[in-house]
Amino acid sequence: MLVNSDDYVKLFTDIMSEGLMVIDNNGIIQIYNNKAKEIFGIINNQQISHDGGKINRGDIVIIGDNSLGRDDGDLNSKSLECLGIRDKNIKKGDGLVAVGLYKEEGIPPIYRYVRPENMEDTLKLNAKFLGIDIRVVIDFAHKVITIEVDGEKYSMSYMNAIGHMVVLDEKTKKMKFYQSQGYTARGESINELLKGNDFRAKGKDNTILDVIGKDIFEIHKGSSTIEDFYRVARGENITYVDEFKEINGIPTMCTLLPVDKDGKRIGAALKVEDISEIRRVIKERDKALSELDKIERQLNEEKLLKKAFPSFIGESKEINQVKRLAVKASKTNSTVLILGESGTGKTLLAKAIHDNSKFKDKPFVHVNCGSIPATLLESELFGYEKGAFTGARSGGKIGFFERANGGTIFLDELGDIPLNLQVKLLQVLQDKSFYRVGGTDKINVNVRIIAATNKNLEEEMVAGRFREDLYYRINVFPIWIPPLRERIEDIYPLVEMLLPKICKEVGVEQKRISGEALNLLTRYNWPGNVRELENILERAVNLSESNTILTKHIMIYVKEKDNRRGKITTLKEAVMSCERDAIKKALDYFKGDKKKTMKALGISKTTFYEKLKKYRI
Numbered sequence: 030m031l032v033n034s035d036d037y038v039k040l041f042t043d044i045m046s047e048g049l050m051v052i053d054n055n056g057i058i059q060i061y062n063n064k065a066k067e068i069f070g071i072i073n074n075q076q077i078s079h080d081g082g083k084i085n086r087g088d089i090v091i092i093g094d095n096s097l098g099r100d101d102g103d104l105n106s107k108s109l110e111c112l113g114i115r116d117k118n119i120k121k122g123d124g125l126v127a128v129g130l131y132k133e134e135g136i137p138p139i140y141r142y143v144r145p146e147n148m149e150d151t152l153k154l155n156a157k158f159l160g161i162d163i164r165v166v167i168d169f170a171h172k173v174i175t176i177e178v179d180g181e182k183y184s185m186s187y188m189n190a191i192g193h194m195v196v197l198d199e200k201t202k203k204m205k206f207y208q209s210q211g212y213t214a215r216g217e218s219i220n221e222l223l224k225g226n227d228f229r230a231k232g233k234d235n236t237i238l239d240v241i242g243k244d245i246f247e248i249h250k251g252s253s254t255i256e257d258f259y260r261v262a263r264g265e266n267i268t269y270v271d272e273f274k275e276i277n278g279i280p281t282m283c284t285l286l287p288v289d290k291d292g293k294r295i296g297a298a299l300k301v302e303d304i305s306e307i308r309r310v311i312k313e314r315d316k317a318l319s320e321l322d323k324i325e326r327q328l329n330e331e332k333l334l335k336k337a338f339p340s341f342i343g344e345s346k347e348i349n350q351v352k353r354l355a356v357k358a359s360k361t362n363s364t365v366l367i368l369g370e371s372g373t374g375k376t377l378l379a380k381a382i383h384d385n386s387k388f389k390d391k392p393f394v395h396v397n398c399g400s401i402p403a404t405l406l407e408s409e410l411f412g413y414e415k416g417a418f419t420g421a422r423s424g425g426k427i428g429f430f431e432r433a434n435g436g437t438i439f440l441d442e443l444g445d446i447p448l449n450l451q452v453k454l455l456q457v458l459q460d461k462s463f464y465r466v467g468g469t470d471k472i473n474v475n476v477r478i479i480a481a482t483n484k485n486l487e488e489e490m491v492a493g494r495f496r497e498d499l500y501y502r503i504n505v506f507p508i509w510i511p512p513l514r515e516r517i518e519d520i521y522p523l524v525e526m527l528l529p530k531i532c533k534e535v536g537v538e539q540k541r542i543s544g545e546a547l548n549l550l551t552r553y554n555w556p557g558n559v560r561e562l563e564n565i566l567e568r569a570v571n572l573s574e575s576n577t578i579l580t581k582h583i584m585i586y587v588k589e590k591d592n593r594r595g596k597i598t599t600l601k602e603a604v605m606s607c608e609r610d611a612i613k614k615a616l617d618y619f620k621g622d623k624k625k626t627m628k629a630l631g632i633s634k635t636t637f638y639e640k641l642k643k644y645r646i
């Protein structure tokens with residue numbers, strides 16, 4: 030005989046197209062064929078090679094982990110300390126991208142993390158670290174983590190969770206280790222390597238990890254299928270035939286069989302099939318599901334925003350962004366600065382933020398800094414002691430700040446505060462304390478400040494009318510409400526909400542607005558924003574005698590873009606040109622929805638399609 034029976038077993042099992050593992054009843058591996066090694070990443074056929082070794086002090090460690098503590102050897106905020114990351118806010122399940130020096134203080138690490146509930150499509154880190162361009166991207170939608178070092182990419186895809194890592198040598202700054210599939214089996218999870226374990230070499234010529242004679246749990250840690258495998262080897266009767274099982278994060282089709290001899294259990298056999306095709310399909314499905322998830326999240330968010338600010342109308346993406354920021358603002362105590370032209374809803378938003386905050390049952394004090402004479406503003410804001418000045422009330426008076434104690438003070442038209450008062454305001458912002466006019470006792474207040482202005486504070490600052498230090502102190506959380514002309518699609522929901530309200534206030538029966546009149550509203554540029562829209566609608570309600578508001582009731586002057594100026598056309602041509610413009614504008618407004626467009630234009634389906642054809646729209 031040329032070969033002994035062990036060699037035969039190896040020869041035959043290695044040519045199998047399925048993975049095969051056999052263990053004895055102590056869990057010791059007897060057979061582990063090449064295909065199994067390939068499936069679990071024990072054979073490394075990677076193109077980029079590196080030697081074996083371990084992470085040394087001063088090495089640069091780059092990490093991308095989509096779910097901390099799940100498939101990275103239980104990596105946690107404590108174990109990240111060896112990279113200089115001391116952040117108790119990092120929790121299990123967070124996504125993390127990081128770069129830092131191993132056990133070497135001096136250069137602070139750079140990292141970002143995200144809670145599972147806040148995960149968006151990607152989490153990215155772009156950094157220049159010790160002169161090296163480093164980029165880490167976790168693509169949650171496509172389930173891929175890519176670490177890029179000076180343009181060299183190391184990617185890993187995942188099903189549920191992975192911890193990807195690249196290590197650069199302290200001296201040469203060259204890659205000395207990168208993570209690849211099968212790391213759990215090789216004992217090379219991030220946490221294990223950070224603890225000082227060795228990693229194996231990668232590359233074409235590397236010796237295949239010899240697993241025969243090793244404990245199965247040494248090669249496959251923490252997998253329930255492997256636990257079943259061991260239990261069967263010990264004598265339990267669990268069998269699978271072609272069942273979908275994930276082993277160490279790798280999806281496989283498994284068949285589990287007991288191995289008996291003379292009626293006695295001597296071990297177990299596990300056949301594993303590579304199901305990369307199914308994996309691809311699963312990936313596609315996951316991609317579709319995550320797209321759906323995203324849409325659902327978006328819809329839920331829109332519903333949530335609508336619910337959080339029912340009085341703040343608008344569905345444009347600009348207003349949704351305003352609401353998104355306002356939700357965040359209502360969850361913090363930070364000073365908020367609301368910017369926007371007059372009539373854009375700054376006061377309404379300030380009140381909505383207060384009503385959504387933890388101070389909602391406490392006072393909301395609105396101070397219109399622009400309408401109080403400069404000489405009185407100080408005593409109005411901060412109060413005064415008795416006899417502080419001539420004309421002062423004998424008993425003294427508390428100011429707006431004290432009245433707002435425990436709640437919110439809304440400083441409207443902040444840009445109008447005179448310079449001398451700006452100093453005092455800065456002090457309140459810094460110390461939450463002030464002196465009443467004529468007073469000697471320091472008054473402490475606990476107020477949340479929301480400020481608003483329609484002035485450009487930066488310009489005011491340059492002109493010397495607004496203090497720079499106050500500007501930076503107040504501009505912590507700015508929210509800009511765009512003018513109405515930049516979010517024309519909000520006109521419809523605004524009219525829908527305002528019209529019944531106005532009719533009720535004016536005391537007339539409910540009225541509707543004609544499509545043509547509504548169209549007209551969208552062509553105006555609204556210098557007075559929503560306040561002007563309210564006024565125009567109120568006038569229209571008063572002017573219209575029937576229950577419909579028509580164009581003639583809308584008292585605005587719309588300057589049409591006159592691109593026909595200078596050229597005299599026939600009346601027919603002019604009418605046609607107007608008609609074409611009106612149809613195009615309506616189509617744009619309703620984002621191509623033909624049903625809504627023809628309804629708004631007040632024409633039949635046949636006429637509408639005739640005109641589309643005629644004007645080649």
Ligand SMILES: Nc1ncnc2c1ncn2[C@@H]1O[C@H](COP(=O)(O)OP(=O)(O)OP(=O)(O)O)[C@@H](O)[C@H]1O
Nearest residue numbers: 340341342370371372373374375376377483559560
């Ligand atoms: N998004 C909106 N939804 C509903 N009503 C709105 C909206 N925006 C503004 N309004 C209404 O428009 C009017 C003007 O709003 P508000 O007083 O809040 O504007 P402002 O920006 O504070 O104006 P100013 O700078 O002149 O003080 C109010 O009656 C308000 O209710």
